[in-house]
Amino acid sequence: MSLVANSPVWRPFTQHALQPGAYKIVHAEGAWLTAEDGTRFLDAISSWWVITHGHRRPEIMAAIRRQTETLDQIIFAGFTHEPAEALARRLVEITQPGLDYVFYSDSGSTAVEVAIKMALGFWRNRGADRRRIVALEHAYHGDTVGTMSAGARSVFNAPYEPLLFDVARVPFPSSGAEQETLDALESHCRAGAAAFIVEPLILGAGGMLTYGAQTLAEMKRVCERHETLFIADEVMTGFGRTGSLFACEQAGVAPDIACYSKGLTGGAVPLAVTMCRREIFEAHYAQDRARAFFHSSSFTANPIGCAAALANLDVWEHADARARLANLGAMQAERAARFAQDRRFSAVRRLGTIVALDLDVPESGYAATLGLDLIRFFNARRLLLRPLGATVYVLPPYCVTGAELDLAYDAIEAAADQFASRAR
Numbered sequence: 179m180s181l182v183a184n185s186p187v188w189r190p191f192t193q194h195a196l197q198p199g200a201y202k203i204v205h206a207e208g209a210w211l212t213a214e215d216g217t218r219f220l221d222a223i224s225s226w227w228v229i230t231h232g233h234r235r236p237e238i239m240a241a242i243r244r245q246t247e248t249l250d251q252i253i254f255a256g257f258t259h260e261p262a263e264a265l266a267r268r269l270v271e272i273t274q275p276g277l278d279y280v281f282y283s284d285s286g287s288t289a290v291e292v293a294i295k296m297a298l299g300f301w302r303n304r305g306a307d308r309r310r311i312v313a314l315e316h317a318y319h320g321d322t323v324g325t326m327s328a329g330a331r332s333v334f335n336a337p338y339e340p341l342l343f344d345v346a347r348v349p350f351p352s353s354g355a356e357q358e359t360l361d362a363l364e365s366h367c368r369a370g371a372a373a374f375i376v377e378p379l380i381l382g383a384g385g386m387l388t389y390g391a392q393t394l395a396e397m398k399r400v401c402e403r404h405e406t407l408f409i410a411d412e413v414m415t416g417f418g419r420t421g422s423l424f425a426c427e428q429a430g431v432a433p434d435i436a437c438y439s440k441g442l443t444g445g446a447v448p449l450a451v452t453m454c455r456r457e458i459f460e461a462h463y464a465q466d467r468a469r470a471f472f473h474s475s476s477f478t479a480n481p482i483g484c485a486a487a488l489a490n491l492d493v494w495e496h497a498d499a500r501a502r503l504a505n506l507g508a509m510q511a512e513r514a515a516r517f518a519q520d521r522r523f524s525a526v527r528r529l530g531t532i533v534a535l536d537l538d539v540p541e542s543g544y545a546a547t548l549g550l551d552l553i554r555f556f557n558a559r560r561l562l563l564r565p566l567g568a569t570v571y572v573l574p575p576y577c578v579t580g581a582e583l584d585l586a587y588d589a590i591e592a593a594a595d596q597f598a599s600r601a602r
């Protein structure tokens with residue numbers, strides 16, 4: 179397998195001194211990536227959580243081709259186009275009740291920045307001094323300065339620490355300790371927090387940490403009691419990943435603001451939306467220009483992205499898309515069960531289509547390079563798996579077959595043979 183080196187490309191989340199090359203992919207289809215030299219990789223993490231149904235889903239590719247016949251980027255202030263109008267109407271229909279307005283942007287981070295700005299603008303325009311943002315321990319909301327501020331502080335954002343604004347942090351609701359989370363949230367809300375931002379049911383980059391729907395519903399009730407705005411960051415969980423179209427559905431929670439991006443176009447092209455309740459739009463509605471919502475991405479509501487998203491929503495209307503989701507959840511549960519009694523792993527967990535498990539590795543020093551060692555180990559077995567430290571997770575596109583999943587789990591078993599600190 180050959181790696182492309184001597185490239186001017188500076189890749190994301192890459193220490194080039196330790197990871198000098200990259201596999202050059204020339205073809206993607208279904209759950210597979212094919213490299214220049216013919217090597218095929220099973221994409222067991224949906225290309226960083228974006229691909230939902232599978233790579234190059236034909237209906238989505240066709241919609242993109244069709245849209246390029248009539249529109250490219252169109253300025254979105256003072257002008258509009260049918261793909262954006264139609265998509266907004268359909269999103270209002272399928273998301274949680276009350277999310278009546280749709281603001282377009284182009285990435286998950288931007289969608290979250292927009293959400294935070296909407297929340298702060300809401301309170302300012304209402305003349306209230308509510309500015310505090312509350313977030314969960316271990317949260318991840320993106321890599322821009324605002325979203326890093328809301329996310330957990332770590333080695334990943336240490337250099338920018340002086341720029342990050344202060345947020346109130348509540349403990350992750352680990353099993354049995356949910357009340358502590360709710361109590362901490364309540365005290366920040368009572369003190370007049372502007373908004374609480376949360377990844378519903380599962381914290382992705384924070385380590386695929388899951389918590390119950392009931393806790394999510396309780397968090398929402400706490401916010402309601404004190405009029406703290408509830409922001410659901412569904413950038414990763416949206417569009418089927420947790421077993422329902424949106425994670426909030428499972429808790430019967432209707433957020434005040436919600437962010438969607440990764441799976442919005444089925445993962446084909448970048449697009450994001452921040453949706454909000456009518457009151458938030460209305461707080462910005464006035465004869466006074468200074469009360470407008472001042473945000474714009476150059477590529478806001480890109481027509482080709484909107485066409486891809488509409489085609490994605492069409493795919494979701496087929497009953498077999500839902501059936502496939504349920505079937506994948508069952509296949510994943512079956513495979514996760516194989517590790518439940520394996521002493522080399524702990525916290526084997528599944529939420530919808532996602533399985534995660536923690537590999538027990540020797541303490542000290544070793545853990546720091548374990549992530550990279552595991553990535554190399556899996557790549558050598560023609561698998562795209564990228565553990566988060568010692569947390570191995572399988573987050574496949576929904577077209578994956580049982581036999582393909584077995585390739586991933588057999589490799590995870592082999593990784594345990596090589597890296598685990600104790601015997602099975």
Ligand SMILES: *Cc1c(COP(=O)(O)O)cnc(C)c1O
Nearest residue numbers: 285286287318319320382413414
């Ligand atoms: C990926 C992610 C983001 C950031 O999205 P980008 O498109 O990478 O900017 C924000 N929130 C969550 C929960 C995510 O998983």
